[in-house]
Amino acid sequence: MKRVITYGTFDLLHEGHINLLRRAKALGDYLIVGVTSPDFDVNRGKINVRQSIMERIEAVKATGLADEVIPEEYVGQKIDDIINYRIDIFAIGSDWRGQFDYLKEYCQVVYLERTPGISSTQLRNEERPVRLGIVGYSQDVEKFIAESRFVCGVEICGIFYCGSDNRSQDQSIPTCGDLGQLYERCDAIYVANEPKHRYSASLDALRHGKHVLCESPVALSAEEASSLFDIAATHDLIFQEGIKTAHALAYKRLILMLKSGKIGDIVSVKSTCTSMARDIPCGSLVGWGPIACLPIFDILGVDYTFVRAASVRGASDKDLYTNIDFVFPNACASLEVGYGAKSEGELVVSGTNGYVLVPSPWWKPDYFEMRFEDFTDNKKFFFQLNGEGLRQEILEFMQMIKGTRRPNLSISKSHSVAFSGLLESYFKKTIPVYTLKKQADR
Numbered sequence: 001m002k003r004v005i006t007y008g009t010f011d012l013l014h015e016g017h018i019n020l021l022r023r024a025k026a027l028g029d030y031l032i033v034g035v036t037s038p039d040f041d042v043n044r045g046k047i048n049v050r051q052s053i054m055e056r057i058e059a060v061k062a063t064g065l066a067d068e069v070i071p072e073e074y075v076g077q078k079i080d081d082i083i084n085y086r087i088d089i090f091a092i093g094s095d096w097r098g099q100f101d102y103l104k105e106y107c108q109v110v111y112l113e114r115t116p117g118i119s120s121t122q123l124r125n126e127e128r129p130v131r132l133g134i135v136g137y138s139q140d141v142e143k144f145i146a147e148s149r150f151v152c153g154v155e156i157c158g159i160f161y162c163g164s165d166n167r168s169q170d171q172s173i174p175t176c177g178d179l180g181q182l183y184e185r186c187d188a189i190y191v192a193n194e195p196k197h198r199y200s201a202s203l204d205a206l207r208h209g210k211h212v213l214c215e216s217p218v219a220l221s222a223e224e225a226s227s228l229f230d231i232a233a234t235h236d237l238i239f240q241e242g243i244k245t246a247h248a249l250a251y252k253r254l255i256l257m258l259k260s261g262k263i264g265d266i267v268s269v270k271s272t273c274t275s276m277a278r279d280i281p282c283g284s285l286v287g288w289g290p291i292a293c294l295p296i297f298d299i300l301g302v303d304y305t306f307v308r309a310a311s312v313r314g315a316s317d318k319d320l321y322t323n324i325d326f327v328f329p330n331a332c333a334s335l336e337v338g339y340g341a342k343s344e345g346e347l348v349v350s351g352t353n354g355y356v357l358v359p360s361p362w363w364k365p366d367y368f369e370m371r372f373e374d375f376t377d378n379k380k381f382f383f384q385l386n387g388e389g390l391r392q393e394i395l396e397f398m399q400m401i402k403g404t405r406r407p408n409l410s411i412s413k414s415h416s417v418a419f420s421g422l423l424e425s426y427f428k429k430t431i432p433v434y435t436l437k438k439q440a441d442r
């Protein structure tokens with residue numbers, strides 16, 4: 001009996017896939033189809049797959065052409081499968097010609113003619129895109145525009161510059177002279193103006209029936225942050241706070257592992273984010289705080305019982321450096337942020353059985369380590385990081401708008417309200433805030 005194997009993502013199963021499976025089956029008596037797992041696809045940069053692995057497996061099974069369907073989970077698995085399943089022929093579409101010649105050592109390799117004029121990418125592109133408008137401009141916006149190009153089904157349709165904003169280097173994005181013009185063109189707004197104006201910009205966009213992805217912090221008071229979520233819910237719109245680290249695969253997996261008790265009960269979270277900035281437009285806590293606070297609220301929740309802050313201020317009274325200590329019912333946490341002071345930008349989570357270290361710069365995570373008393377138990381985890389998490393952030397925002405998937409997001413209403421509330425308490429000094437020293441701005 002001749003055994004044939006083939007592999008693919010098989011997203012939105014189409015005629016090209018069916019022809020390929022039919023031809024592969026005709027090469028032998030028994031056909032095994034490997035369907036790529038989400039992790040495998042993400043690792044090779046394929047992030048736009050619409051269907052879950054189970055939906056794709058079911059679709060392949062429903063063709064009646066596969067005798068067996070298996071998941072493809074790791075690089076090199078094809079060699080293992082060919083040996084384990086005693087494969088005679090490896091078959092794949094002609095778009096891969098030459099790329100699997102290394103398998104000739106193990107079995108016969110056949111490239112089958114690809115069906116012209118159809119692909120999953122094409123089908124995904126046929127869906128009406130979510131048209132996204134941008135309010136405000138910063139370096140983050142330039143990255144946002146670049147990353148949006150990797151996300152299928154999103155189209156940046158205009159930008160509204162506020163005041164003396166620099167202009168985007170991307171000349172293909174139309175400038176809108178007023179917000180009305182921007183709203184007319186788009187379904188959703190990315191709010192990336194100065195922190196103090198984000199609340200009003202988000203509110204205005206929501207009132208005009210637009211979904212909103214707003215850079216963090218979304219507001220400078222708890223009440224304002226809360227009202228944005230309430231208005232969005234009332235009008236059946238998506239309102240999302242944008243913290244790109246929250247969407248990085250390594251970060252998401254870290255949180256899941258911690259919640260599964262891998263290092264025991266958590267006793268402390270220490271998070272540090274610093275960078276030397278020439279000008280400090282909004283101070284360290286507003287600039288870095290959302291990221292530094294992210295793992296603290298994700299891991300320990302938002303119901304701290306005590307908090308105190310200490311800042312080193314510049315001549316303009318902006319904080320060059322801030323340290324915040326929190327006490328929770330069963331754990332403590334601290335964050336250190338600085339635009340005018342430098343430290344090791346790592347995240348350390350301590351537990352009753354071990355600890356996690358995410359090395360600097362932890363907010364761009366692609367790796368972390370779990371360490372234990374017996375170092376032979378230590379484990380290192382590596383993940384693909386695409387666009388510092390921004391690509392995934394845009395993708396998940398789009399999925400929520402389309403209602404196709406409900407991503408497991410850590411930044412919920414309670415998280416956003418808690419962080420905006422922390423800023424409010426810090427600025428109004430309703431929590432202990434110590435000024436350590438005034439330094440000349442650099």
Ligand code: CTP
Nearest residue numbers: 008009010016020092093114115118119120121
């Ligand atoms: N295939 C084919 N003819 C097509 C499309 C795909 O023969 N028109 C083959 C591929 O060569 C591969 C298998 O089907 O052997 C699975 O391909 P997959 O990558 O899942 O499909 P695509 O439509 O190419 O997906 P995408 O656009 O996401 O790359």
